[in-house]
Structures are given as C-alpha cells and as structure tokens.
Amino acid sequence: MAEMELIKETGDVELLSFRISEQEYSLDIMSVREIRSWTKATPLPHSPSYVRGVINLRGTVLPIIDLSARLGLEKSEQSERDVIIVVHMFDQTVGLLVDAVIDILAVPHNEMQQPPEIGTDTGPAFVNALTLVEGRMIRLLDLASIMPRTEGKAA
Amino acid sequence: MTSTDPMAEIRASFFIECEELLESLQDGLEALGSGDSDPETINIVFRAVHSIKGGAGAFGLDQLVEFAHSYETVLDGVRSGETEITPDLMRLLFQSGDILSDLVRLSRDDEPIEKSLTEATYAALKEVAGSSDEEEPEADIDFQPMGLAFDFADLAEEKNAFIITFKPEAELFTSGNEPLHLFRTLAELGNITVTCDASALPIIEDMDIAQGYLSWTLRLETDAEKTAVQEVFEFVEGLCDLKIEDDIDLPALPDLAPLEPVAETVSEAIVPLSATAPSAPAEAKTAAAPKPTVRVDLERVDRLVNLVGELVINQAMLSQSISDTGIPGSSEIATGLEEFMRLTRDIQDSVMMIRAQPIKSLFQRMSRIVRESSAAIGKDVKFVTEGENTEIDKTVIERLSDPLTHMIRNAVDHGLESNADRVAAGKPEQGIVKLSAIHRSGRVIIEISDDGAGINRPKVQQIAIEKGLIAKDTQLSDAETDNLLFAAGFSTATEVSNLSGRGVGMDVVRSAIQSLGGRISIASTPGSGTTFTISLPLTLAVMDGMVINVADQAMVVPLNSIAETLALTQNDIEQLGPNKHLVRNRDTFVPLLDLGVELGYRHALPSYEGAVVLLISQEDGSRAALVVDTIQDQRQVVIKGLEESYGRVPGVAAATILGDGQIALILDPTDIISNASLGAAPDDAPFAIAG
Amino acid sequence: MSLSVLAVDDSRTMRDMISIALKQAGIEPTLAEDGEHGLEVLADMTPPDVIITDINMPKLDGFGFIDAVRKQNKHQGIPILVLTTESAETLKARARQAGATGWIVKPFDPVKLVRALKMVAG
Numbered sequence: 001m002a003e004m005e006l007i008k009e010t011g012d013v014e015l016l017s018f019r020i021s022e023q024e025y026s027l028d029i030m031s032v033r034e035i036r037s038w039t040k041a042t043p044l045p046h047s048p049s050y051v052r053g054v055i056n057l058r059g060t061v062l063p064i065i066d067l068s069a070r071l072g073l074e075k076s077e078q079s080e081r082d083v084i085i086v087v088h089m090f091d092q093t094v095g096l097l098v099d100a101v102i103d104i105l106a107v108p109h110n111e112m113q114q115p116p117e118i119g120t121d122t123g124p125a126f127v128n129a130l131t132l133v134e135g136r137m138i139r140l141l142d143l144a145s146i147m148p149r150t151e152g153k154a155a
Numbered sequence: 156m157t158s159t160d161p162m163a164e165i166r167a168s169f170f171i172e173c174e175e176l177l178e179s180l181q182d183g184l185e186a187l188g189s190g191d192s193d194p195e196t197i198n199i200v201f202r203a204v205h206s207i208k209g210g211a212g213a214f215g216l217d218q219l220v221e222f223a224h225s226y227e228t229v230l231d232g233v234r235s236g237e238t239e240i241t242p243d244l245m246r247l248l249f250q251s252g253d254i255l256s257d258l259v260r261l262s263r264d265d266e267p268i269e270k271s272l273t274e275a276t277y278a279a280l281k282e283v284a285g286s287s288d289e290e291e292p293e294a295d296i297d298f299q300p301m302g303l304a305f306d307f308a309d310l311a312e313e314k315n316a317f318i319i320t321f322k323p324e325a326e327l328f329t330s331g332n333e334p335l336h337l338f339r340t341l342a343e344l345g346n347i348t349v350t351c352d353a354s355a356l357p358i359i360e361d362m363d364i365a366q367g368y369l370s371w372t373l374r375l376e377t378d379a380e381k382t383a384v385q386e387v388f389e390f391v392e393g394l395c396d397l398k399i400e401d402d403i404d405l406p407a408l409p410d411l412a413p414l415e416p417v418a419e420t421v422s423e424a425i426v427p428l429s430a431t432a433p434s435a436p437a438e439a440k441t442a443a444a445p446k447p448t449v450r451v452d453l454e455r456v457d458r459l460v461n462l463v464g465e466l467v468i469n470q471a472m473l474s475q476s477i478s479d480t481g482i483p484g485s486s487e488i489a490t491g492l493e494e495f496m497r498l499t500r501d502i503q504d505s506v507m508m509i510r511a512q513p514i515k516s517l518f519q520r521m522s523r524i525v526r527e528s529s530a531a532i533g534k535d536v537k538f539v540t541e542g543e544n545t546e547i548d549k550t551v552i553e554r555l556s557d558p559l560t561h562m563i564r565n566a567v568d569h570g571l572e573s574n575a576d577r578v579a580a581g582k583p584e585q586g587i588v589k590l591s592a593i594h595r596s597g598r599v600i601i602e603i604s605d606d607g608a609g610i611n612r613p614k615v616q617q618i619a620i621e622k623g624l625i626a627k628d629t630q631l632s633d634a635e636t637d638n639l640l641f642a643a644g645f646s647t648a649t650e651v652s653n654l655s656g657r658g659v660g661m662d663v664v665r666s667a668i669q670s671l672g673g674r675i676s677i678a679s680t681p682g683s684g685t686t687f688t689i690s691l692p693l694t695l696a697v698m699d700g701m702v703i704n705v706a707d708q709a710m711v712v713p714l715n716s717i718a719e720t721l722a723l724t725q726n727d728i729e730q731l732g733p734n735k736h737l738v739r740n741r742d743t744f745v746p747l748l749d750l751g752v753e754l755g756y757r758h759a760l761p762s763y764e765g766a767v768v769l770l771i772s773q774e775d776g777s778r779a780a781l782v783v784d785t786i787q788d789q790r791q792v793v794i795k796g797l798e799e800s801y802g803r804v805p806g807v808a809a810a811t812i813l814g815d816g817q818i819a820l821i822l823d824p825t826d827i828i829s830n831a832s833l834g835a836a837p838d839d840a841p842f843a844i845a846g
Numbered sequence: 847m848s849l850s851v852l853a854v855d856d857s858r859t860m861r862d863m864i865s866i867a868l869k870q871a872g873i874e875p876t877l878a879e880d881g882e883h884g885l886e887v888l889a890d891m892t893p894p895d896v897i898i899t900d901i902n903m904p905k906l907d908g909f910g911f912i913d914a915v916r917k918q919n920k921h922q923g924i925p926i927l928v929l930t931t932e933s934a935e936t937l938k939a940r941a942r943q944a945g946a947t948g949w950i951v952k953p954f955d956p957v958k959l960v961r962a963l964k965m966v967a968g
Contacts, residue, residue: 042708042818046805054801054810054818058466061810061818063801093800150745165866169859195904202856202902209952210859331925331947332966340965387965486913 012106017138018098020084021073025098025127025139026105031087035101038082052097057086064095068072070146071126089143096146106136112140168450169210169234170263174516176203177256181519183251188245192232200248201230207259216262219255222273225280226251238283246282246530250276253523307843314378316402322370334371340387345377374402453549456509461652463499463506464697464793468812470499471790475814507693511546514592514599517555518543521563525588528567535574535584541591547599550695551671555601562603562687563588565661570605570685580682582606599693604686610679619645637677641665669825672698674715676752690715698794700821701769702787702813706756711792711811711821712781720771720786725764736763738780740770748831749782750822754806771824779828794821805830849967850892851875854884854911855900855929860952864898867956873963881906884913888921896967897926901941901946909944916945927968929954 015026041053041064050069054061064084068074084095112129128142162741169179183200186193208223229248232238254276261268319341323334340346352370375384381399474492482488518540529536571577571586578584587606592599612633619625619639631639639645643662668675673691692698692715700711701720721727721740729737729744736747751757760766760782768780792811797804797820808823853864853875861877868875876891878884880903888897897915901908908928915921925947930937941949947966950959 040817042810042820043756044801044804044820045756045807054797056812056816056818059461059468059795059812060799061795061797162866165859165862168862198902199904202904205902206857206860209857211858213863213954284940329922330945331923333925334962336925336966340961343964390962390965393942442963769866 011109013109013112015105015107015138015140016085017102017105017133018083019100019102020068020071020098023073023139024102024136025067025141027085027087027096027141027143029104031089031143033086033088033093036084036086036095038084038097055084055095057093057095060093062086062093062095063145064097065144066097068097068099087143089147092147094147103135107133107138115139166214169214170259171450172210173207173259173263176207177252177259178516178519179203180252180255181522184245184248185522187248197230197234201227201234204230204255207255210260214262216258218273219258219262222251222258222280222678223255224764225284226255228284229280232284244283245275247279249523249526251280253526256523269755280589285450315380316374316376317384318398318400318402319373319375319379319384320370320396320398321388321471322396323391324394324396327391328607330390330394332391334369334395337387337391338371341373341375341384344379344383344387345375348374352376364721370396397422408659450511458507460510463503464795466499467503467791467793468814469695471814472816503697507548507697508546510548510550511693512549512552513544513546514552515543515602516688517552517559518590518592520556521559521590524560524563525567528564533574534567534571536571536586536588539587539589541589545592545594545599547592547691547693548695551599551691554667554671555691559590559603560599561664562661566605566607566685569607571607576608580608585799594693595690599691601689601691602686603689604684606684609681609683609685610637610640610677612681615639632821633679635825637679640677641675651753666825671695672713674716695794697791699789699823700792700811701789702768702792702819703750703783704785704787705750705754705783707784707840708756709787709813709817709819710750711819712769712771713808713821714782714789714823716771716824718778719768722769723763723766723768723780724828728763734759738768738770740780745770745778745780746828746831747782748827750827751782751784753781753827771828779824779831781824781827792819792821848872849895849963851896851898851963852878852884852888852891852894853898854878854881854903854908855898856880856903857900860929863954866960867954867959868963870956871960873964880904881908881911881914884911888915893921893924895924896963897924898929898930898963899926901937909940912941912944912946927962927966935962 014029016029016032017024017026017135019025036057036110039055041055043053044051050066052064052066054063056062082097082099083101084097085101086093086095106148115125115127116129126142126145127139129140131138131140180200180203183196183203186196186199188430204227208220208227208456211219211223229238229244229251233240233244233248238244257272258268260266295412321334321337323332327334338347338349350372352372377384381401384399388395388399391397470492474496477488477492522538522540524757525536525538566588567586569587572580572582574584574586577586589602589604591602591604594600615636616625616639617633619642621626622630622644623646624639625631640661641664643660645660645662665675668689668691671691672695673689675687675689677685677687679685699714701714701717702709702711704710721738723738727739728747729739731737737744738747747763749759749763752759763782766782767784767786768782769786771781772780791814795810795812795818797807797810804820806823806827807820808826809821810818811821813819850885851868851873853861853868854877855861855864856879858936861879865875865877875898876894877888881899882905884897884899885906888894892955899908899911903911906914912928914925915926926945928941928949929947929952930941930949938949948962
C-alpha cells in the first residue's frame with residue numbers, strides 16, 4: 001500500500017509491457033509477481049480454450065491463461081521463447097502466457113487515456129486505458145476481466 | 156510471543172482444556188457406571204467439573220458456572236458417600252455431563268444458551284443436592300476482567316482515619332503470616348504510622364519463634380473504607396487480637412514512630428532464627444510429571460505438512476533424474492538415495508503424526524448419541540468401544556462425526572430389536588452397540604456393530620423394488636441385498652424416525668466416507684447382528700494412486716476406487732446402441748467409459764479390443780470400466796488442491812506433482828461416472844447393484 | 847517488587863491466569879501441575895517467597911501438599927496461599943489447619959491476587 005501512495009504522489013504508473021500477437025499491452029507492475037519461461041502445462045479437462053492448463057510453480061498449482069486466446073487475438077505460433085507473467089490479484093495467482101516481455105515503463109498518470117468507445121462492441125472491456133510511449137500505443141490490461149471465472153471460485 | 160490479547164488467548168486455551176476435562180469426565184463417569192469404586196475415579200469426575208467451573212467463572216460464563224456448581228455439589232455428595240450411586244443417579248450424571256459439554260461449546264462459540272437446555276437437568280441436580288447444598292458460596296462471584304492497571308495506591312485526599320490495634324497470636328506466625336507484610340499492605344491504602352509495644356518481648360535466648368510477644372498500634376489515614384482495611388487482615392482473622400476503630404482526630408499523632416525502623420527491628424529479630432533451621436532433605440521424587448506438551452498453531456503444522464510434501468516430491472524428482480542417467484542401482488548414489496527416500500518417508504510419517512489425534516473424543520460423542528437415542532425409544536443399550544487411542548488425522552476425525560452419528564443412531568434405532576423382541580429371541584434384554592478402531596496396513600479401520608436381528612433382507616428387497624432400484628424379479632445375493640442400503644434413494648421417509656434425523660440415508664454416509672478417501676462395507680448375519688466397516692486413510696495429505704496415461708497426459712486415479720485392471724478382449728466387449736459399450740465382467744455388465752473422451756482429450760477409439768481398463772467400483776454402487784492408454788505404476792502422491800488456485804474442474808478431485816515436476820491431475824471417478832456422456836449414472840440401478 | 851512465586855494448579859487455564867496476573871506485576875511464577883509435581887519443583891528451586899496452590903488436584907491435593915511443605919523445615923515459614931472456588935468458612939478453616947497462610951477465592955481478580963501476595967510476602 002505504501003508504494004501505491006508513492007505512485008500517486010509522483011504521478012507515475014509503472015507498467016510492464018509485453019507483446020501478444022504483434023500488439024503491445026501492459027500491466028500495472030504492482031500486480032506482477034514474477035516472470036518465468038514457458039514450461040509445458042497440464043491441460044484441464046472441460047476448461048475454456050484460453051486456459052492452457054496448470055504448471056508447477058515451486059510446489060503450487062498455477063493456472064495458465066493464454067492471453068492471445070483470452071483477448072480473441074489470432075493465436076501466434078507457440079514457441080519456446082514464450083514467457084509466463086505471474087500475476088496476483090483478488091487473492092488469486094495466475095500465469096499469463098505472452099509472446100515476449102518488452103520493457104518496464106513509467107507513465108505519468110495524466111498521460112493515461114480512456115479507450116474510446118467503439119460502436120456496438122459488446123465484448124468484455126479488457127483494456128482499461130491507453131497511452132503513447134515513444135510513439136507506440138500501449139494498452140493497459142484490466143486484470144479483473146481477464147481472471148478466469150470458474151465454479152467454486154466465487155470466494 | 157504474539158501481540159494478541161492475553162485474555163483471548165487464555166480463553167481459547169481454557170476451552171481446549173475444557174475438551175480435555177470433558178473427556179476425563181466422560182471416562183470417569185463410564186468407569187463409575189461400570190461399578191468402579193476407586194475413590195480416585197469420583198475425584199477425577201469431581202475435579203473435571205470443578206476446574207470447568209473455576210475457569211468459567213473467570214470468564215464470566217455465569218450459566219456455565221451455575222450449572223457446573225450444582226453438578227459439582229451432587230458429585231461432592233457422591234464423593235463423600237452421602238449420595239448413593241443408583242442407576243437413576245448415573246443417568247443424571249451422564250446427562251449433566253452432556254449438558255455441561257453443550258454449555259461449554261455454546262459458551263465457546265458465543266452462542267445464546269436457551270434456558271430449556273439446562274432447566275430440567277438443573278432442577279434434577281438441585282433436587283438430588285437438596286439439603287446437602289447448604290452453602291451458597293457462589294453468590295459472591297465477583298468477576299473482574301483482567302488487563303486492569305495495577306495501581307494500588309491511590310493517595311488522593313484521604314478522608315478516613317483508623318486506629319488499629321493488633322496483637323498476633325503464635326498461630327499467626329506458624330501460618331506463615333507476617334505482620335510486617337500486613338503493615339506494608341496497609342501502607343498502600345494511605346498514610347500509616349506504626350507503634351510497636353515490645354514490652355512483652357523476652358530476652359533473645361528465651362524467645363520462642365512460635366510465640367507472639369509484640370503488639371502494635373497503627374494509625375491509618377486513607378480514602379479507603381473500613382471494609383478495605385478489614386480485608387487486609389482477612390488471613391489473620393482469628394489468629395490475633397484485632398481492633399479497627401475510626402479515629403476522629405485527623406492530624407497524625409505526634410508521638411508515633413515511623414514504620415520502617417520498627418519493622419526492621421522486628422524482622423531482624425525473627426528472620427535469623429528461622430534461617431538457621433536445618434533444611435529438610437528434599438522429598439523423594441515419586442510419580443513422573445505429566446508428559447510435557449506444546450500447543451502449536453494448526454497453521455504451522457499444515458505448513459510443515461506442505462513442506463514435507465514438497466520434500467517427497469523433490470526426492471522423487473531427484474530419484475527419477477538419477478535413474479535417467481543410467482547409474483546402476485548398486486552405486487553409492489543409488490543406495491544413498493534409497494536412504495534419503497527412507498528418511499523422507501519417516502519425516503513425512505512423523506509430521507503426519509502431529510496432525511493425528513486419538514479418536515477417543517469422537518467415540519465419546521458417540522457414547523452420548525447412544526445414551527440419548529436409546530433413552531428416547533426405551534431400549535436398553537450397552538455401548539462398547541475399543542481402540543479409542545487409535546490416532547487419525549484431526550480433519551478426518553472432525554469429518555467423521557456426522558456419518559458416525561448417523562450410523563450409531565441407525566444401530567440403536569433399527570439395528571437392535573426392542574427389549575421384548577430380544578427376550579423373545581432368547582437374547583439378553585440389553586443390546587450391544589460396539590464401536591472400534593484399529594490401525595491396519597496404513598489405514599484406520601472403524602467398525603460399528605450391533606448384536607441385533609441383522610438386516611431384514613426380504614424387506615430391503617421389497618423396498619428396493621418399491622423404490623424402483625431393482626427389477627421385481629432380480630435375483631440378488633445376500634451381499635448385494637445388504638449393499639442396497641447404500642443405494643441413493645433407498646432411505647425413505649417412513650424409514651426416518653425423529654432420531655435418525657433428517658432423512659439422511661446411508662448413501663450420504665457413504666459419500667462422506669468416500670470424500671475422505673475411505674471405503675465402507677457391510678456384513679450382516681440374521682439373528683446376530685450387523686457390522687459396518689469403514690476403512691480410512693491415515694491422512695488427507697497423501698494418497699495411494701495409480702498413475703496412468705491418457706492422450707499423453709499422466710494422471711492419477713485413487714487406488715481405493717479401483718477394483719481391478721483388465722486388458723479387454725473381443726469377448727469382453729458388448730455393444731449397446733450406436734456408441735455405448737459394455738464390459739462383461741464375471742457375468743455382470745459394466746458401462747465402458749473412454750477416459751480420453753470423458754475428459755475431452757480425444758475422440759473415441761475405433762475399437763476397444765486390447766484396451767486397458769480400470770474397473771472402478773465405488774461404494775455407492777457406481778461401476779464403470781475406464782479406458783486408459785497405459786498404466787505407469789502405483790505410488791503415494793501428495794495431494795495439491797486445485798480448487799483454491801483455479802476452481803472446481805469436473806471429474807478432477809485434486810492435483811499432484813510427479814517426479815518429473817509436471818502436474819498430474821487426480822481424477823474423481825465418481826464424478827466422471829456420474830457426468831458420463833453415456834448417461835450411465837449411478838441411478839442406472841441394475842448395473843449399480845449387480846455384482 | 848519482584849517475588850519468587852511457585853504456583854501449583856492442575857488446571858492449565860488457572861496456571862495461565864495466574865501467570866498473566868503475576869507477570870503484569872513483574873512476577874514470573876514457577877508452575878507445577880499437581881501437589882506431587884509441586885513438591886518436586888520445590889525441591890529443585892531456591893525456596894520461593896510465596897506458594898500459591900489449588901486444593902482439588904490429582905495425585906496429591908492441596909491440603910496434602912501444604913502439609914508436606916510445612917513438614918520440611920526449609921519451607922516452614924513460606925507463606926502459602928490457597929486457591930479455592932469456595933469462600934466457605936469451613937474451607938478456610940481447613941486450609942488454615944493444614945498450614946495455609948491465606949486464600950484466594952476463584953475466580954480471582956488479578957489485583958486481589960497481587961494484593962494477597964503482598965499481604966503475605968511484602
């Protein structure tokens with residue numbers, strides 16, 4: 001919590017940016033626990049297509065979400081260079097499968113923009129905000145909408 | 156040390172102690188009930204109630220104190236021999252024990268206590284206590300919560316002044332009291348001046364320590380009341396001449412000497428004498444002190460259990476990578492690793508033992524169920540327990556309470572005949588319900604048996620036919636008939652007496668046992684009784700499983716659900732409709748389920764000839780032949796929850812980590828069978844009970 | 847004030863309560879679980895300034911314990927406070943007869959406990 005206040009005071013948001021299907025996305029670095037290289041996941045039966053399965057993260061069972069599938073993007077070729085960003089939110093820890101991690105950015109709060117509403121798009125709003133860094137558009141992901149919702153996980 | 160409120164901690168610890176006390180109360184009552192006349196037995200019972208009362212008073216649990224007090228009074232009568240132990244009295248004592256235990260639990264959980272709970276028994280206790288309860292000492296329970304500041308001396312404006320004359324008698328000194336200390340205590344009430352009259356003091360050679368020669372006059376200015384002054388002399392009342400009078404002259408008397416010099420003289424005169432007394436040899440040590448114990452936060456234990464689980468997995472991974480390198484088994488590395496494996500297992504067992512508890516507390520609860528349910532229907536029942544020191548995981552004990560309660564009630568309610576029927580059958584009037592526990596090959600076996608009439612098989616079959624569980628002309632073996640009791644939907648409304656509870660059937664009992672990784676079976680002999688046998692794992696943290704492969708995925712099937720493994724031949728497989736297959740197994744038909752299909756991992760195989768199947772037989776009667784690709788081996792696996800990290804997955808019970816570090820899912824065969832795409836749910840009764 | 851105190855009680859709750867009450871007054875009591883244990887502990891320690899004991903205890907009750915303590919010359923003069931749930935006069939008389947110095951009625955108030963200690967041990 002202390003860090004959160006610090007951010008407000010300095011007015012910067014620290015973001016971890018990464019690439020999925022040739023697009024650049026980012027997450028508030030506060031929710032990132034670690035970054036791991038890809039290991040084979042054990043598939044879970046009857047799970048949504050974007051749930052890749054579970055991996056062993058130092059003895060705990062970590063669900064892996066394929067972000068490109070989650071965001072409905074064209075699936076890029078699975079490669080050994082893929083990375084897993086371990087994030088923690090709402091008492092839940094999950095691994096997000098992305099193509100590559102790009103950078104850590106400090107973006108002033110006031111440079112974050114609301115994404116414009118586009119027509120009749122009814123899909124889930126995965127993107128919270130947009131910003132420009134060195135001419136690149138960076139999408140800030142809304143983690144809450146990405147987390148998988150499953151039976152018995154209400155609590 | 157934690158920073159939590161010490162009172163809250165003591166309170167928690169008090170309730171833990173209460174459980175122990177209630178346990179020894181129960182033991183003692185049972186011993187008394189079976190004619191034990193050792194005075195120590197009644198003492199144990201008395202002390203248990205007494206200690207509960209004492210602690211309860213400290214926490215202001217008035218209802219608990221009140222009840223415990225009347226209970227204690229009756230027990231005191233028994234102890235002194237004034238009250239005779241009759242069967243009626245024993246019943247009252249047991250009942251009171253039950254109510255006391257209810258009161259303890261309600262108080263612990265801060266639940267309201269209905270007057271109706273205690274009323275009747277309380278009145279009965281009062282009646283027995285009758286005239287022997289002449290003292291009413293509890294009226295003055297004055298509870299003061301702790302955590303107050305310990306400031307004794309409030310020196311603000313003294314209003315009162317007292318003149319105290321004090322002449323100790325010899326007994327005052329032998330009782331260990333000491334005037335100096337009393338004066339110091341008085342001094343804390345206000346300003347004090349002391350004069351000593353030593354005129355009666357003999358020369359030192361003639362002085363007898365046990366004699367009082369001195370007298371004192373004290374003047375105290377204080378804002379305390381006279382009663383507070385009297386309290387200071389409470390312990391020496393009767394051991395001295397004492398006068399406490401109001402002094403009207405507020406100014407201090409000029410001719411009184413200050414306290415300290417006088418006091419020092421006095422103590423010097425006495426102390427050396429006692430100090431030169433030869434010291435007695437130390438008392439011989441007799442009984443060993445009770446086994447020392449530590450109380451540990453359960454969370455810490457669970458963390459340790461998890462860490463050891465990690466260690467087991469790690470060790471398995473190490474073993475695997477070493478064997479992958481092709482190092483011969485006779486090498487130093489391999490033998491060292493074997494030793495490491497043995498140690499790991501030992502550590503795991505020891506850690507599991509921390510979570511283990513004797514099953515006794517559970518058995519005691521059952522003893523109460525027997526008493527209550529037999530009293531309610533007027534059956535004379537003797538409850539016998541065996542192996543109550545058998546240890547089992549704490550969580551297993553907790554979760555066994557409901558199923559066991561149900562089974563014990565059933566045994567009393569339905570298992571045993573009425574008293575008259577028993578006599579007519581040439582049996583003793585008193586029926587026996589027995590509960591036993593024993594460790595056998597890494598599991599705990601619990602048996603619930605009665606010496607009743609046994610299962611009325613024609614009646615069971617008739618009910619099953621009425622309920623549509625079996626076809627009218629089905630031929631069933633005795634064992635098959637008995638197993639109908641476990642079928643879902645067997646328990647009927649007419650079956651449910653107000654005792655057996657809310658219409659819970661044996662199917663619910665069975666699934667509760669299964670959820671603990673256990674099995675339950677039944678055996679009955681007409682005329683001589685019924686025995687239910689429950690087999691449970693020692694712990695919930697590890698499990699014996701069979702590692703299999705389906706669609707290139709390694710998975711684990713709980714060993715306790717697998718009846719046998721088969722390799723199918725053409726003759727074993729029968730087609731039913733377009734895509735259903737049945738496996739013929741010893742003249743019964745079992746639905747064939749392709750695990751790869753059920754889990755959505757692949758399409759159905761073109762042919763199941765030669766396929767490896769696991770014959771799953773659940774105690775709920777659900778059976779299926781699960782097609783797997785290969786069987787790897789059997790091993791103990793550490794159970795990792797999946798629901799906490801992801802959520803519930805249909806057909807999956809939990810996860811584990813295999814030797815290669817990969818996660819393998821632990822399947823839930825019951826769930827897979829009941830969700831089967833084939834629709835061969837357990838309500839498919841002709842299969843369910845056949846065989 | 848820092849007194850050395852031996853507290854004998856078979857109830858863990860009571861031992862905890864005594865400990866806490868005394869610790870607030872800066873006293874770290876030595877604890878024993880019944881009369882026999884109390885005698886063992888006593889034999890191994892420097893004679894305490896005060897002994898507090900319960901009456902109803904297994905193995906050796908409070909009366910027996912006091913009696914045994916008083917029989918040892920070394921411990922004759924030690925003030926002994928009896929913990930009792932009864933405030934009945936008969937019990938006090940019995941306690942005194944057994945050689946007790948004073949009594950504390952349970953449930954005790956920590957202030958009173960400490961004051962009782964001062965009354966017998968300064």
